[in-house]
Amino acid sequence: MPKVFLVKRRSLGVSVRSWDELPDEKRADTYIPVGLGRLLHDPPEDCRSDGGSSSGSGSSNAGEPGGAESSSSPHAPERETPEPGDAEGPDGHLAAKQRPVARSKIKFTTGTCSDSVVHSCDLCGKGFRLQRMLNRHLKCHNQVKRHLCTFCGKGFNDTFDLKRHVRTHTGIRPYKCNVCNKAFTQRCSLESHLKKIHGVQQQYAYKQRRDKLYVCEDCGYTGPTQEDLYLHVNSAHPGSSFLKKTSKKLAALLQGKLTSAHQENISLSEEEERK
DNA sequence: ATATGCGGCGAAAAATGA
DNA sequence: TCATTTTTCGCCGCATAT
Numbered sequence: 001m002p003k004v005f006l007v008k009r010r011s012l013g014v015s016v017r018s019w020d021e022l023p024d025e026k027r028a029d030t031y032i033p034v035g036l037g038r039l040l041h042d043p044p045e046d047c048r049s050d051g052g053s054s055s056g057s058g059s060s061n062a063g064e065p066g067g068a069e070s071s072s073s074p075h076a077p078e079r080e081t082p083e084p085g086d087a088e089g090p091d092g093h094l095a096a097k098q099r100p101v102a103r104s105k106i107k108f109t110t111g112t113c114s115d116s117v118v119h120s121c122d123l124c125g126k127g128f129r130l131q132r133m134l135n136r137h138l139k140c141h142n143q144v145k146r147h148l149c150t151f152c153g154k155g156f157n158d159t160f161d162l163k164r165h166v167r168t169h170t171g172i173r174p175y176k177c178n179v180c181n182k183a184f185t186q187r188c189s190l191e192s193h194l195k196k197i198h199g200v201q202q203q204y205a206y207k208q209r210r211d212k213l214y215v216c217e218d219c220g221y222t223g224p225t226q227e228d229l230y231l232h233v234n235s236a237h238p239g240s241s242f243l244k245k246t247s248k249k250l251a252a253l254l255q256g257k258l259t260s261a262h263q264e265n266i267s268l269s270e271e272e273e274r275k
Numbered sequence: 276a277t278a279t280g281c282g283g284c285g286a287a288a289a290a291t292g293a
Numbered sequence: 294t295c296a297t298t299t300t301t302c303g304c305c306g307c308a309t310a311t
Contacts, residue, residue: 128305132278135277140303164301165302188282189301192298193298196299
Protein backbone atom coordinates (compact mmCIF):
# COMPACT_ATOMS: atom_id res chain seq x y z
CA MET A 1 0.00 0.00 0.00
CA PRO A 2 1.59 3.26 -1.01
CA LYS A 3 2.09 5.76 1.70
CA VAL A 4 1.06 9.30 1.03
CA PHE A 5 1.90 12.46 2.82
CA LEU A 6 -0.12 15.57 2.70
CA VAL A 7 1.53 18.90 3.17
CA LYS A 8 -0.40 21.69 4.68
CA ARG A 9 -0.55 25.17 3.32
CA ARG A 10 -2.34 28.07 4.82
CA SER A 11 -5.65 28.75 3.26
CA LEU A 12 -5.86 32.06 1.53
CA GLY A 13 -9.56 32.42 1.29
CA VAL A 14 -12.31 32.85 3.78
CA SER A 15 -14.74 30.04 4.13
CA VAL A 16 -18.18 30.49 2.73
CA ARG A 17 -19.63 27.48 4.42
CA SER A 18 -22.58 28.63 6.38
CA TRP A 19 -25.13 26.03 7.11
CA ASP A 20 -25.79 27.20 10.61
CA GLU A 21 -28.99 28.98 9.69
CA LEU A 22 -30.68 25.61 9.60
CA PRO A 23 -30.64 22.76 12.08
CA ASP A 24 -29.37 19.49 10.73
CA GLU A 25 -32.76 17.87 10.80
CA LYS A 26 -34.00 20.54 8.46
CA ARG A 27 -31.12 20.52 6.09
CA ALA A 28 -31.00 16.78 5.88
CA ASP A 29 -31.26 15.32 2.41
CA THR A 30 -31.64 18.55 0.61
CA TYR A 31 -30.90 22.08 1.48
CA ILE A 32 -30.23 24.69 -1.11
CA PRO A 33 -28.23 27.42 0.55
CA VAL A 34 -29.89 30.81 0.42
CA GLY A 35 -26.87 32.42 -1.11
CA LEU A 36 -26.64 29.94 -3.91
CA GLY A 37 -28.20 32.17 -6.46
CA ARG A 38 -25.81 34.91 -5.61
CA LEU A 39 -22.97 32.48 -5.54
CA LEU A 40 -23.62 31.57 -9.10
CA HIS A 41 -22.89 35.07 -10.16
CA ASP A 42 -20.35 36.04 -7.59
CA PRO A 43 -18.29 33.07 -6.53
CA PRO A 44 -16.83 33.50 -3.09
CA GLU A 45 -13.14 33.42 -2.44
CA ASP A 46 -13.09 29.96 -1.00
CA CYS A 47 -14.76 28.36 -3.91
CA ARG A 48 -12.43 29.72 -6.45
CA SER A 49 -10.48 27.61 -8.70
CA ASP A 50 -8.45 24.83 -8.17
CA GLY A 51 -5.35 25.65 -9.59
CA GLY A 52 -3.70 24.27 -6.93
CA SER A 53 -5.67 21.77 -5.26
CA SER A 54 -3.38 18.99 -6.01
CA SER A 55 -0.93 20.59 -8.27
CA GLY A 56 0.19 22.92 -5.61
CA SER A 57 1.86 26.01 -6.67
CA GLY A 58 5.06 26.28 -4.83
CA SER A 59 4.16 24.65 -1.58
CA SER A 60 7.02 23.64 0.55
CA ASN A 61 7.82 20.02 0.83
CA ALA A 62 7.60 19.25 4.48
CA GLY A 63 9.83 16.29 4.53
CA GLU A 64 9.43 13.23 2.48
CA PRO A 65 10.25 10.00 4.19
CA GLY A 66 11.69 7.43 1.92
CA GLY A 67 12.98 10.06 -0.42
CA ALA A 68 10.06 9.90 -2.76
CA GLU A 69 9.68 12.86 -4.94
CA SER A 70 6.91 15.32 -4.80
CA SER A 71 4.13 14.60 -7.18
CA SER A 72 3.48 18.25 -7.60
CA SER A 73 4.97 21.34 -9.03
CA PRO A 74 8.69 20.78 -8.80
CA HIS A 75 8.31 17.96 -11.23
CA ALA A 76 5.04 18.90 -12.71
CA PRO A 77 4.77 17.88 -16.31
CA GLU A 78 4.38 20.34 -19.07
CA ARG A 79 0.75 21.11 -19.44
CA GLU A 80 -0.95 18.62 -21.61
CA THR A 81 -2.76 19.98 -24.56
CA PRO A 82 -6.35 20.08 -23.48
CA GLU A 83 -8.51 17.68 -25.32
CA PRO A 84 -11.26 19.03 -27.51
CA GLY A 85 -14.14 20.16 -25.40
CA ASP A 86 -11.95 19.51 -22.48
CA ALA A 87 -12.26 21.66 -19.40
CA GLU A 88 -13.71 24.43 -21.40
CA GLY A 89 -16.68 25.46 -19.38
CA PRO A 90 -19.44 27.75 -20.44
CA ASP A 91 -17.61 30.71 -19.03
CA GLY A 92 -14.30 29.38 -20.18
CA HIS A 93 -11.77 27.32 -18.39
CA LEU A 94 -9.40 30.21 -18.22
CA ALA A 95 -11.59 32.03 -15.81
CA ALA A 96 -11.43 29.10 -13.48
CA LYS A 97 -7.72 28.72 -13.81
CA GLN A 98 -7.07 32.34 -13.07
CA ARG A 99 -8.90 32.31 -9.82
CA PRO A 100 -6.73 32.21 -6.75
CA VAL A 101 -6.19 29.01 -4.88
CA ALA A 102 -8.24 28.67 -1.76
CA ARG A 103 -6.92 25.44 -0.47
CA SER A 104 -4.11 23.18 -1.27
CA LYS A 105 -3.67 19.52 -0.67
CA ILE A 106 -0.46 18.35 -2.06
CA LYS A 107 -0.08 14.67 -2.00
CA PHE A 108 3.33 13.14 -1.96
CA THR A 109 3.71 9.52 -2.61
CA THR A 110 6.40 7.04 -1.88
CA GLY A 111 5.21 4.77 -4.62
CA THR A 112 4.23 1.17 -4.44
CA CYS A 113 6.99 -1.30 -3.96
CA SER A 114 5.87 -4.60 -5.28
CA ASP A 115 7.22 -7.16 -7.62
CA SER A 116 3.99 -7.14 -9.54
CA VAL A 117 4.33 -3.46 -10.31
CA VAL A 118 5.32 -2.97 -13.91
CA HIS A 119 4.14 0.52 -14.80
CA SER A 120 5.82 3.32 -12.94
CA CYS A 121 5.26 7.04 -13.15
CA ASP A 122 8.23 8.95 -14.52
CA LEU A 123 7.26 11.99 -12.53
CA CYS A 124 6.88 10.62 -9.03
CA GLY A 125 8.07 7.07 -9.28
CA LYS A 126 4.84 5.61 -8.16
CA GLY A 127 4.12 2.16 -9.51
CA PHE A 128 0.95 0.54 -10.76
CA ARG A 129 -0.01 -2.97 -11.72
CA LEU A 130 -2.02 -1.81 -14.70
CA GLN A 131 -1.24 0.63 -17.46
CA ARG A 132 -4.66 2.22 -17.16
CA MET A 133 -4.02 2.94 -13.49
CA LEU A 134 -0.86 4.74 -14.46
CA ASN A 135 -2.71 6.60 -17.20
CA ARG A 136 -5.20 7.84 -14.72
CA HIS A 137 -2.55 8.64 -12.16
CA LEU A 138 -0.83 10.86 -14.72
CA LYS A 139 -3.86 13.14 -14.61
CA CYS A 140 -2.87 14.02 -11.06
CA HIS A 141 0.21 15.70 -12.44
CA ASN A 142 -1.77 17.60 -14.98
CA GLN A 143 -2.68 21.13 -13.98
CA VAL A 144 -5.60 21.20 -16.34
CA LYS A 145 -8.69 19.85 -14.66
CA ARG A 146 -11.21 18.31 -17.01
CA HIS A 147 -14.27 18.62 -14.84
CA LEU A 148 -15.35 22.07 -13.77
CA CYS A 149 -17.93 22.94 -11.18
CA THR A 150 -20.64 25.04 -12.77
CA PHE A 151 -21.25 26.77 -9.45
CA CYS A 152 -17.77 27.93 -8.55
CA GLY A 153 -15.49 26.96 -11.40
CA LYS A 154 -13.32 24.66 -9.34
CA GLY A 155 -11.79 21.91 -11.40
CA PHE A 156 -11.44 18.20 -10.76
CA ASN A 157 -9.71 15.33 -12.46
CA ASP A 158 -12.48 12.92 -11.70
CA THR A 159 -16.16 13.25 -12.53
CA PHE A 160 -17.11 11.66 -9.27
CA ASP A 161 -14.98 14.13 -7.35
CA LEU A 162 -16.86 16.90 -9.09
CA LYS A 163 -20.19 15.29 -8.36
CA ARG A 164 -19.23 14.96 -4.74
CA HIS A 165 -18.11 18.57 -4.64
CA VAL A 166 -21.34 19.81 -6.19
CA ARG A 167 -23.20 18.44 -3.20
CA THR A 168 -21.56 21.16 -1.14
CA HIS A 169 -23.43 23.65 -3.31
CA THR A 170 -26.73 21.83 -3.62
CA GLY A 171 -26.79 20.79 0.01
CA ILE A 172 -27.76 17.24 -0.85
CA ARG A 173 -26.87 14.96 2.05
CA PRO A 174 -27.79 11.40 1.27
CA TYR A 175 -26.25 9.77 4.32
CA LYS A 176 -28.44 10.12 7.36
CA CYS A 177 -27.61 9.08 10.89
CA ASN A 178 -30.44 6.90 12.07
CA VAL A 179 -29.67 7.78 15.68
CA CYS A 180 -29.82 11.57 15.62
CA ASN A 181 -31.04 12.20 12.08
CA LYS A 182 -28.03 14.32 11.21
CA ALA A 183 -27.20 14.08 7.53
CA PHE A 184 -23.88 13.96 5.69
CA THR A 185 -22.71 14.31 2.13
CA GLN A 186 -20.36 11.37 2.32
CA ARG A 187 -20.60 7.97 3.80
CA CYS A 188 -17.30 8.21 5.59
CA SER A 189 -18.50 11.38 7.33
CA LEU A 190 -21.52 9.50 8.59
CA GLU A 191 -19.43 6.55 9.66
CA SER A 192 -16.99 8.80 11.46
CA HIS A 193 -19.90 10.51 13.17
CA LEU A 194 -21.47 7.20 14.18
CA LYS A 195 -18.22 5.96 15.60
CA LYS A 196 -17.24 9.07 17.52
CA ILE A 197 -20.59 10.36 18.65
CA HIS A 198 -22.67 7.25 19.05
CA GLY A 199 -19.95 4.68 19.49
CA VAL A 200 -21.36 2.62 16.65
CA GLN A 201 -18.67 0.62 14.93
CA GLN A 202 -19.52 -0.35 11.38
CA GLN A 203 -19.51 -4.06 10.73
CA TYR A 204 -17.45 -3.92 7.61
CA ALA A 205 -14.09 -5.31 6.83
CA TYR A 206 -11.33 -3.11 5.52
CA LYS A 207 -12.32 -1.87 2.08
CA GLN A 208 -15.47 -3.96 2.09
CA ARG A 209 -18.08 -2.40 -0.13
CA ARG A 210 -21.22 -1.12 1.54
CA ASP A 211 -24.66 -1.21 0.05
CA LYS A 212 -24.78 1.23 -2.77
CA LEU A 213 -27.08 4.16 -2.36
CA TYR A 214 -28.66 5.64 -5.47
CA VAL A 215 -28.92 9.38 -5.07
CA CYS A 216 -30.88 11.83 -7.17
CA GLU A 217 -28.58 14.82 -7.48
CA ASP A 218 -31.53 17.00 -8.43
CA CYS A 219 -33.51 16.66 -5.23
CA GLY A 220 -31.60 14.42 -2.88
CA TYR A 221 -33.97 11.48 -3.18
CA THR A 222 -32.24 8.22 -2.39
CA GLY A 223 -33.30 4.81 -3.54
CA PRO A 224 -32.07 1.29 -2.88
CA THR A 225 -31.70 0.34 -6.53
CA GLN A 226 -30.78 1.92 -9.82
CA GLU A 227 -34.19 1.00 -11.13
CA ASP A 228 -35.80 2.78 -8.24
CA LEU A 229 -33.77 5.90 -8.91
CA TYR A 230 -34.50 5.76 -12.62
CA LEU A 231 -38.22 5.57 -12.00
CA HIS A 232 -37.99 8.49 -9.62
CA VAL A 233 -36.03 10.67 -12.02
CA ASN A 234 -38.22 9.68 -14.92
CA SER A 235 -41.32 10.88 -13.14
CA ALA A 236 -39.94 13.76 -11.08
CA HIS A 237 -37.22 15.19 -13.35
CA PRO A 238 -37.96 14.09 -16.91
CA GLY A 239 -35.43 16.50 -18.30
CA SER A 240 -32.59 15.37 -16.06
CA SER A 241 -29.26 14.57 -17.64
CA PHE A 242 -29.25 11.43 -15.52
CA LEU A 243 -31.77 9.89 -17.90
CA LYS A 244 -29.50 10.53 -20.86
CA LYS A 245 -26.59 8.97 -19.07
CA THR A 246 -28.42 5.89 -17.88
CA SER A 247 -27.23 2.85 -19.71
CA LYS A 248 -29.33 2.11 -22.75
CA LYS A 249 -29.84 -1.43 -21.57
CA LEU A 250 -31.35 -0.38 -18.26
CA ALA A 251 -33.29 2.45 -19.81
CA ALA A 252 -34.81 0.13 -22.39
CA LEU A 253 -35.64 -2.40 -19.71
CA LEU A 254 -37.25 0.19 -17.50
CA GLN A 255 -38.98 1.93 -20.37
CA GLY A 256 -40.48 -1.44 -21.23
CA LYS A 257 -41.69 -1.80 -17.68
CA LEU A 258 -43.01 1.72 -17.66
CA THR A 259 -44.78 1.21 -20.94
CA SER A 260 -46.33 -2.07 -19.89
CA ALA A 261 -47.32 -0.55 -16.56
CA HIS A 262 -48.74 2.40 -18.44
CA GLN A 263 -50.66 0.16 -20.81
CA GLU A 264 -51.86 -1.86 -17.87
CA ASN A 265 -53.13 1.33 -16.31
CA ILE A 266 -54.84 2.31 -19.54
CA SER A 267 -56.56 -1.02 -19.92
CA LEU A 268 -57.55 -0.90 -16.27
CA SER A 269 -59.04 2.55 -16.62
CA GLU A 270 -60.73 1.53 -19.84
CA GLU A 271 -62.18 -1.42 -18.05
CA GLU A 272 -63.35 0.83 -15.25
CA GLU A 273 -64.85 3.20 -17.77
CA ARG A 274 -66.74 0.38 -19.39
CA LYS A 275 -68.12 -0.56 -16.01
C1' DA B 276 -9.44 -3.17 -24.08
C1' DT B 277 -10.36 1.06 -22.47
C1' DA B 278 -13.06 4.64 -20.25
C1' DT B 279 -15.98 5.96 -16.77
C1' DG B 280 -18.31 5.77 -12.35
C1' DC B 281 -18.22 4.85 -7.73
C1' DG B 282 -16.63 3.56 -3.04
C1' DG B 283 -13.34 3.98 0.21
C1' DC B 284 -9.32 5.71 2.82
C1' DG B 285 -7.02 9.20 4.81
C1' DA B 286 -5.64 13.78 5.73
C1' DA B 287 -6.12 19.05 5.65
C1' DA B 288 -9.06 22.66 6.70
C1' DA B 289 -12.88 24.55 8.91
C1' DA B 290 -16.29 24.69 12.44
C1' DT B 291 -17.65 24.09 17.01
C1' DG B 292 -17.42 23.46 21.91
C1' DA B 293 -15.15 23.51 26.45
C1' DT C 294 -6.65 28.55 23.13
C1' DC C 295 -6.95 23.93 22.60
C1' DA C 296 -9.43 19.69 21.57
C1' DT C 297 -12.80 17.50 19.10
C1' DT C 298 -15.88 16.93 15.33
C1' DT C 299 -17.29 17.79 10.68
C1' DT C 300 -16.50 18.98 6.00
C1' DT C 301 -14.05 18.63 2.01
C1' DC C 302 -11.30 16.57 -1.44
C1' DG C 303 -7.04 13.93 -3.63
C1' DC C 304 -6.37 9.74 -5.34
C1' DC C 305 -6.41 4.61 -5.71
C1' DG C 306 -8.88 -0.01 -6.44
C1' DC C 307 -12.57 -2.19 -8.36
C1' DA C 308 -16.89 -2.76 -11.08
C1' DT C 309 -19.41 -1.70 -14.93
C1' DA C 310 -20.31 0.45 -19.38
C1' DT C 311 -18.84 1.38 -23.91
